[in-house]
Amino acid sequence: MKLLKAARTVFERDGYFNASVDDIVKEAGAARGSFYGYFEDKRHVFRIVASEVTEAVRQAVISGSATTGDAVARLHATNLRYLEVYRANAAMFGLVEQVATIDPVVSADRMEIRRQHISRVSDSIARWQERGLVKKDIDADLVAPLLVSMTSNFCYWWFVGSETYEWDRAAETITDTWVRVLGLASPERVRRKRGGSPD
Amino acid sequence: MKLLKAARTVFERDGYFNASVDDIVKEAGAARGSFYGYFEDKRHVFRIVASEVTEAVRQAVISGSATTGDAVARLHATNLRYLEVYRANAAMFGLVEQVATIDPVVSADRMEIRRQHISRVSDSIARWQERGLVKKDIDADLVAPLLVSMTSNFCYWWFVGSETYEWDRAAETITDTWVRVLGLASPERVRRKRGGSPD
Amino acid sequence: MKLLKAARTVFERDGYFNASVDDIVKEAGAARGSFYGYFEDKRHVFRIVASEVTEAVRQAVISGSATTGDAVARLHATNLRYLEVYRANAAMFGLVEQVATIDPVVSADRMEIRRQHISRVSDSIARWQERGLVKKDIDADLVAPLLVSMTSNFCYWWFVGSETYEWDRAAETITDTWVRVLGLASPERVRRKRGGSPD
Amino acid sequence: MKLLKAARTVFERDGYFNASVDDIVKEAGAARGSFYGYFEDKRHVFRIVASEVTEAVRQAVISGSATTGDAVARLHATNLRYLEVYRANAAMFGLVEQVATIDPVVSADRMEIRRQHISRVSDSIARWQERGLVKKDIDADLVAPLLVSMTSNFCYWWFVGSETYEWDRAAETITDTWVRVLGLASPERVRRKRGGSPD
DNA sequence: AATGAATGAGGTTTCATTCAT
DNA sequence: TATGAATGAAACCTCATTCAT
Numbered sequence: 147m148k149l150l151k152a153a154r155t156v157f158e159r160d161g162y163f164n165a166s167v168d169d170i171v172k173e174a175g176a177a178r179g180s181f182y183g184y185f186e187d188k189r190h191v192f193r194i195v196a197s198e199v200t201e202a203v204r205q206a207v208i209s210g211s212a213t214t215g216d217a218v219a220r221l222h223a224t225n226l227r228y229l230e231v232y233r234a235n236a237a238m239f240g241l242v243e244q245v246a247t248i249d250p251v252v253s254a255d256r257m258e259i260r261r262q263h264i265s266r267v268s269d270s271i272a273r274w275q276e277r278g279l280v281k282k283d284i285d286a287d288l289v290a291p292l293l294v295s296m297t298s299n300f301c302y303w304w305f306v307g308s309e310t311y312e313w314d315r316a317a318e319t320i321t322d323t324w325v326r327v328l329g330l331a332s333p334e335r336v337r338r339k340r341g342g343s344p345d
Numbered sequence: 346m347k348l349l350k351a352a353r354t355v356f357e358r359d360g361y362f363n364a365s366v367d368d369i370v371k372e373a374g375a376a377r378g379s380f381y382g383y384f385e386d387k388r389h390v391f392r393i394v395a396s397e398v399t400e401a402v403r404q405a406v407i408s409g410s411a412t413t414g415d416a417v418a419r420l421h422a423t424n425l426r427y428l429e430v431y432r433a434n435a436a437m438f439g440l441v442e443q444v445a446t447i448d449p450v451v452s453a454d455r456m457e458i459r460r461q462h463i464s465r466v467s468d469s470i471a472r473w474q475e476r477g478l479v480k481k482d483i484d485a486d487l488v489a490p491l492l493v494s495m496t497s498n499f500c501y502w503w504f505v506g507s508e509t510y511e512w513d514r515a516a517e518t519i520t521d522t523w524v525r526v527l528g529l530a531s532p533e534r535v536r537r538k539r540g541g542s543p544d
Numbered sequence: 545m546k547l548l549k550a551a552r553t554v555f556e557r558d559g560y561f562n563a564s565v566d567d568i569v570k571e572a573g574a575a576r577g578s579f580y581g582y583f584e585d586k587r588h589v590f591r592i593v594a595s596e597v598t599e600a601v602r603q604a605v606i607s608g609s610a611t612t613g614d615a616v617a618r619l620h621a622t623n624l625r626y627l628e629v630y631r632a633n634a635a636m637f638g639l640v641e642q643v644a645t646i647d648p649v650v651s652a653d654r655m656e657i658r659r660q661h662i663s664r665v666s667d668s669i670a671r672w673q674e675r676g677l678v679k680k681d682i683d684a685d686l687v688a689p690l691l692v693s694m695t696s697n698f699c700y701w702w703f704v705g706s707e708t709y710e711w712d713r714a715a716e717t718i719t720d721t722w723v724r725v726l727g728l729a730s731p732e733r734v735r736r737k738r739g740g741s742p743d
Numbered sequence: 744m745k746l747l748k749a750a751r752t753v754f755e756r757d758g759y760f761n762a763s764v765d766d767i768v769k770e771a772g773a774a775r776g777s778f779y780g781y782f783e784d785k786r787h788v789f790r791i792v793a794s795e796v797t798e799a800v801r802q803a804v805i806s807g808s809a810t811t812g813d814a815v816a817r818l819h820a821t822n823l824r825y826l827e828v829y830r831a832n833a834a835m836f837g838l839v840e841q842v843a844t845i846d847p848v849v850s851a852d853r854m855e856i857r858r859q860h861i862s863r864v865s866d867s868i869a870r871w872q873e874r875g876l877v878k879k880d881i882d883a884d885l886v887a888p889l890l891v892s893m894t895s896n897f898c899y900w901w902f903v904g905s906e907t908y909e910w911d912r913a914a915e916t917i918t919d920t921w922v923r924v925l926g927l928a929s930p931e932r933v934r935r936k937r938g939g940s941p942d
Numbered sequence: 943a944a945t946g947a948a949t950g951a952g953g954t955t956t957c958a959t960t961c962a963t
Numbered sequence: 964t965a966t967g968a969a970t971g972a973a974a975c976c977t978c979a980t981t982c983a984t
Contacts, residue, residue: 182981183943377972578950639844686916694889776968
């Protein structure tokens with residue numbers, strides 16, 4: 147919708163706190179009062195805009211859970227999908243972090259994404275452990291949040307902040323680091339070798 | 346100083362955006378105008394309060410660079426120091442993340458801390474590589490920011506957010522994860538050519 | 545407009561410096577914020593109110609430039625028009641002098657009025673000199689500002705200050721003084737070569 | 744005194760309204776509170792500074808009342824004295840006009856100067872009329888304030904405002920204009936000629 | 943639904959003045 | 964007398980929100 151699109155434009159341009167309802171309606175070419183026919187207030191419209199983005203991240207993180215094929219290759223594919231979604235929505239994703247610090251609803255959304263992300267990683271680890279690809283002494287309840295923090299926060303400084311990295315090398319190093327942390331062996335390697343110090 | 350202490354109290358209680366200069370002077374039992382004898386505005390007083398905290402983090406991260414002794418033990422000590430400083434200043438540290446999104450000065454401070462933290466980790470990795478404790482093919486320019494992201498963001502969700510972890514186990518898992526990522530062998534282990542989980 | 549009228553009322557009653565935006569909105573029966581929908585600040589609204597008055601003066605000073613008829617009679621008519629406009633807008637005219645000392649825009653307006661006034665007088669003198677009603681050795685570049693100063697400042701003390709003069713006698717003395725300064729002879733008098741006090 | 748001098752400096756530099764007590768004590772190198780040991784408030788210190796200036800003008804206007812000698816020459820001398828004092832104290836004199844619009848005491852002082860100036864001119868006219876140098880039909884009660892307005896306001900625009908005139912020519916034209924207004928004949932001319940149309 | 947003028951609470955900031963030392 | 968920190972009244976201005984049209 148016109149106002150929703152305008153809101154996202156203004157938020158991305160000015161940030162949440164500098165954006166005023168006025169700026170949004172001006173951007174949309176609408177009248178001041180029209181805004182309140184659609185949204186309760188600035189928070190409300192932000193929550194809606196934000197949910198578009200968080201949904202995209204959820205998709206990137208949740209999908210592709212095929213249980214067959216090469217584990218490392220699939221992990222890498224998931225990581226690449228995550229990096230791409232993060233980069234494409236960097237501005238809004240930065241804003242979600244910003245607004246989460248003051249809006250309980252956005253904060254809850256943000257936590258829910260992380261929760262799901264962690265959950266998905268935990269499940270993967272458990273599956274790998276069952277298949278003997280990851281040692282049983284890996285504490286998934288701690289390692290999963292650590293890996294999610296590592297990846298999401300690295301993306302934050304890369305795509306929202308001003309750190310610059312080379313795409314391929316960064317993506318590969320991320321996956322490589324996951325592999326080292328988990329001692330994740332490719333199924334082939336498991337077959338061939340005994341097991342698992344990270345290479 | 347009275348107003349500085351009050352400012353920190355109010356910021357930690359109400360957050361940056363809900364805090365007003367009025368609240369601060371009320372908390373300090375001072376008059377409205379007194380505030381402006383010491384600070385230019387709310388931003389200014391926040392920057393000062395924040396710099397106290399960022400300085401504490403800097404100390405935790407920078408100090409203790411003895412080059413002898415057990416590498417893993419010293420890494421663990423540094424991590425513990427970091428966790429303790431983060432926990433002790435959790436509220437303010439959360440605020441720094443919050444305000445960094447809108448105040449360029451706080452943002453620059455925040456970036457500088459990260460830069461120094463990464464730098465310190467890079468240096469450690471380089472030293473370990475020279476001593477043969479870490480393989481040369483570890484890309485410190487990417488692994489250092491990844492490790493810093495992992496640790497700082499995990500602390501954020503733990504101490505500022507509402508995730509709960511058991512202190513000892515979390516601390517040990519963090520160090521353990523660093524060790525796995527780097528393939529860091531204790532000097533002894535290097536000598537004895539024996540694997541083992543870090544203490 | 546409601547606020548503009550209220551602003552003028554308050555300015556005339558309290559002066560520029562004692563008037564607050566609050567007083568103006570209270571006088572208008574409007575809300576604080578309404579003011580800023582129309583004006584940027586107190587200065588701005590004053591400039592608008594002032595421009596109404598300066599425009600009135602400009603009209604009084606510029607108009608009626610018929611080139612025929614009795615010179616003295618027409619001079620007197622112009623002077624009367626000036627006195628009337630000054631008296632009718634005395635309060636505001638005093639304020640313009642007051643605010644001109646601190647607001648560059650009002651100051652520029654004030655100067656422009658004087659410039660136009662002087663210019664108009666200069667032109668008249670030149671015309672009279674061409675027609676032989678005023679001697680060529682009159683230095684219009686100096687005499688015009690002197691006459692304008694005389695008239696406007698006399699009005700200031702009369703209508704804004706507390707000096708009191710009898711209307712007819714003052715008006716006639718002013719015109720009479722202009723005539724003496726310029727040695728302005730009525731066309732008839734020039735023809736008849738007879739002196740006479742201006743009507 | 745140190746504060747008085749500083750006050751004048753600050754007033755002349757910043758104007759009355761922009762000048763703060765703070766600026767004055769800073770200029771004087773004194774402490775905030777010291778000011779109130781000497782003056783009641785900003786108005787008070789301005790009144791004192793102003794009275795120095797108004798006294799100078801009073802002197803220029805009142806003195807030199809010798810009743811003998813050439814009338815026009817003495818008039819010119821008085822006018823020159825007035826111009827010189829005005830020019831020398833232009834900044835403060837402008838401020839007096841400014842502050843007179845809001846401070847009753849300064850306003851009264853300003854009026855008193857004008858009253859004395861007018862009075863002095865009236866007396867001169869009366870004396871000249873007795874001596875036959877000025878016609879009896881000149882209405883001194885109106886012509887005196889007109890001449891004072893002319894001279895003082897011309898000086899205002901010249902020395903305080905931004906109008907520029909050549910000193911000698913302006914001074915002579917002023918006196919010349921007085922002479923025309925009054926039909927003032929030099930005693931010599933009176934003796935030689937019959938009477939008095941201004942040359 | 944759309945409009946946009948009007949609202950007024952809420953914040954910011956200044957500065958003349960006081961007062962304990 | 965000198966100091967300068969503290970005071971607090973009084974102004975300023977913004978902006979989310981309402982409401983009559």
